Amino acid sequence: MDAHDKGSDARHEPAAPSEPPGLRPAAPSEPQLPTGPGPAAGWPEAAPPDALVPESSVPRTGVAALSLRYRVCAALALAVVAVGVCVHLGMTFLHVAPPNTVTEEHGQAVDDWIYPEFEQNWKLFAPNPLQQNIAVQVRAEIRTAGGAPATTGWYDLSAEDGRAIDGNLLPSHTQQNELRRAWDFYVATHDSDNRPVGLRGSLAETYLRRIMVLRLDREDAAARAVGRGGVIERVQVRSRTTNVPPPKWTREQVSDTPVYRVLPWWTVPADEARGGVR
Numbered sequence: 001m002d003a004h005d006k007g008s009d010a011r012h013e014p015a016a017p018s019e020p021p022g023l024r025p026a027a028p029s030e031p032q033l034p035t036g037p038g039p040a041a042g043w044p045e046a047a048p049p050d051a052l053v054p055e056s057s058v059p060r061t062g063v064a065a066l067s068l069r070y071r072v073c074a075a076l077a078l079a080v081v082a083v084g085v086c087v088h089l090g091m092t093f094l095h096v097a098p099p100n101t102v103t104e105e106h107g108q109a110v111d112d113w114i115y116p117e118f119e120q121n122w123k124l125f126a127p128n129p130l131q132q133n134i135a136v137q138v139r140a141e142i143r144t145a146g147g148a149p150a151t152t153g154w155y156d157l158s159a160e161d162g163r164a165i166d167g168n169l170l171p172s173h174t175q176q177n178e179l180r181r182a183w184d185f186y187v188a189t190h191d192s193d194n195r196p197v198g199l200r201g202s203l204a205e206t207y208l209r210r211i212m213v214l215r216l217d218r219e220d221a222a223a224r225a226v227g228r229g230g231v232i233e234r235v236q237v238r239s240r241t242t243n244v245p246p247p248k249w250t251r252e253q254v255s256d257t258p259v260y261r262v263l264p265w266w267t268v269p270a271d272e273a274r275g276g277v278r
Contacts, residue, residue: 088118096120115200116185116207135159135240136183138212141265142222145229152225154238157215179215182208183239194263205266212237213272232273238262 059065063074091113094103103110114120135158142150157179165171186208189201196202212235216222222230241259246252 088113092118092120111200116182116204119181119185131244133242133244134180134183136179136237137240138216138235138237140216140221140225140232140236141234142225142230143233144226149233150226150230152216152221155216155219155221156240157212179211182211208237209235209266209268210272213268232268234265234267236263236265 063071066074091110094100094106094110095114095118097103135156137154137156137158139154140152142152144150161175161179164175168175182204185200186204189197189204191197196205213232216232216235222232239261241261243254243256245256246254
């Protein structure tokens with residue numbers, strides 16, 4: 001190759017870019033890991049030891065805040081409640097279950113537990129539900145401070161319970177069932193002449209009488225009848241039964257005349273008359 005050819009090749013080669021004085025491209029390097037005592041990039045900084053909250057300083061709430069003695073008492077109380085609930089559910093199950101070996105041997109204990117407060121009633125699901133309105137009424141004989149007797153008018157306790165329930169979104173069990181179940185218990189244990197049938201007859205009478213005295217005391221019947229100083233000596237209960245009118249589209253005819261069942265006068269013991277039974 002001659003010199004002319006060399007000069008020609010030199011003219012066609014691109015010239016390398018000139019670099020500004022004092023500037024050089026940095027050479028690629030590996031990422032540098034921290035070598036000092038500081039935290040690595042992207043990692044949270046560890047809290048100093050003195051910033052940790054000791055466990056003993058965290059406030060306790062609920063049962064854990066109680067002392068050991070009270071925690072033991074709370075545990076025992078919960079255990080007693082749990083046992084009571086289990087026993088009640090078991091007794092109720094045995095009461096409504098068909099006759100079995102347990103009820104044959106311990107039927108009296110089951111009845112003593114259930115009656116009269118927890119008696120079960122399936123009349124709502126009977127082929128012919130109750131078609132009567134039964135109102136329980138009571139009146140009292142009051143002894144005045146001077147010793148003269150006085151008799152109050154009839155208090156319609158069922159009507160009072162009805163007024164308390166009407167419009168009440170959460171009526172109490174007492175307002176709904178106490179008086180009704182007490183009367184059903186009495187009727188089931190007495191014949192048409194109001195004579196007790198079986199051993200539970202006297203219990204039903206005592207239960208109904210005590211409810212009557214408590215309700216009369218709540219109504220302040222003695223003070224209304226004779227003023228202050230009056231004491232209830234006797235009470236008398238009666239029921240007023242009326243048939244529910246049949247639907248208009250039926251041809252069934254029922255009497256709308258009320259039927260009364262009047263019980264004999266019951267003497268009120270002194271402790272009940274003074275409000276000792278609650």
